[in-house]
Amino acid sequence: MKNFLLTTIALNFLASTSFAFNNPVTIQDQGSFFAGGKMIQTPGVANFSEPRNPAGQTLHGDSAYVFYQIPVNARKIPLIFLHGYGQSGKSWETTPDGRDGFQNIFLERRFKVYIVDQPRRGRAGNSTTGTTINPTTMDQLWATNFRISDFQNNLFPGVQFPEGDYARDQFFKQMTPDTGSYDNKVITDSMSALFGTIGDGILITHSAGGDPGWMTAMQNSNVRAVVAYEPGGGFAFPIGEEPAEMESSSPFGNLKPNVYSVEQFERLTKIPIILYFGDNIPSGDKPLERWELDNWRVRLNMARLFVDAVNRHGGNATLIHLPEVGIYGNDHFLFADRNNVELADLLSDWLRENQLD
Template identity: 45%
Template sequence: YGQSMRTWQSTPDGREGFQSIFLKKRYPIYLLDQPRRGLAGQSLEPKTLESRTEDQLWFGIFRLGEGTSFYPNVQFSKTPEALDQFFRRSTPDTGPLNINLNIEAVSQLFGKIGDGILVTHSHSDGQGWSAALKNDRIKAIVAYEPGSNFVFPENHIPEPISYVGGTLRASGIAMEEFQKLTKIPIVIYYGDYIPENEVENPGQDQWRAALSMARKWTKTLNDAGGDVTLVVLPEIGIKGNTHFPMSDLNNQEIADLMYNWLEEKKLN
């Protein structure tokens, strides 16, 4: 929501982004924008864009801090210029959100570029699972902080998880379809400041629900023969990361985690 390929090109405080980091590691990189967003902004369906100030909302939801204060030891740059650039990167959708259209676009892209690894973030993570179901040229998925669109076998859909401001629900697909996800390695990363128990802070509580659902999804897929690794960064000693680990001050360390996983899975 509200982001574009700019997230991967450089950090808000001017450091190298994952694009340059992985090009230097000799990985070919394709950056894409979802239809009706960023450089893919031309839309055949109209949408009214409203002028809104949402910086405070996203400061909390993206777990930079609470209120107007950064979290202690946060890995995001605390300079006013970096925060300003971070918010200025936000981009509106130029047409209605169409998840099926997004999935089809990614599938068609892999149909052109051939075998590759799909790297997703946040709202696009759930669409990533569906793209892999649609196109077997997606040979692995790296997902940063999935928050929605978890798919389970039809007879194993977990109970919805309530959080401050909403409810997270999973969807069901046929077991035969679900089994396709067991054929590729998947790694999921979550950052810091995500509580284990319910809290009143809506910015934290929705990620508690997401992480809880991700754990259920990981177990269900691995029990079915899959290869899913779920990494909660503070549990391995990496602390202070926000919802944007690829932009945080330690993004080189975060990139190394992904690089090492790719090497381990022989995806280089």
């Protein structure tokens, strides 16, 4: 049985390699480094004779891990990818069924690509705060909330998530826990340090990465544009213009607006912004029994108000609800869905229209 499983996986893997780069990509430079973070030190004097005594010793944590690749003849402005909750930079790499993710697709399109693990997650695990990790069987909660499959692992009808055990297995394995307390300010500071190091860039966020995405754009003017795939954490509003809390049957509760000074908020009006939302998101103002749909109903509703606020203050924000432009079946990981090349084409077009490529 074990050998059978290995063979199945091997066949799947071999099959998947047929989805490699359409053409080889020549890389000028690649590497990794840590951005931002801080050092803490326990009071006292470090003593060689007591190596396990923390007194006087230091710990470095709360930085972002970044893997970058620079293709030859690269376009000028790099793409910086920030993942969502329970994820790492893996989100943007190979898709669960072994196709090219946005990392490879945009390398092929001659963009410089920076893939981030946010502080206290993945390879950026060293944290200045502690936590307890209690593994809990919650795959079905997540896959349902992501509009991929139900509590019996049946795919949503017509969903763009790939079929089969291999893809489901790989998708669930890419989740990874927090290694310290979750803190949008810590994430934002590390992202701002990253933009301080590399200069101008286009910030591409997913889900919970949306919130520190807006915050980074307000904090560092090197952020030349924000592209947000189903931002789910929260939305920024200028004080006095925030909408009321939106009631939802989501297990994650109601959705509250995040409020900033007008001056802070208006920094978001200086750059092009685009938000993409997938399929199976209902409209309306009332909570629904289908909590996984309702979770996204309120987010899409508030995203529309956010876009209105940015544009009312003179900005350039766009929201694309994919079914409204004839693209159906996308789940919460739309950039990894079966039609992710079509999604990449949409982004390429937008970057071109905004002279960002």
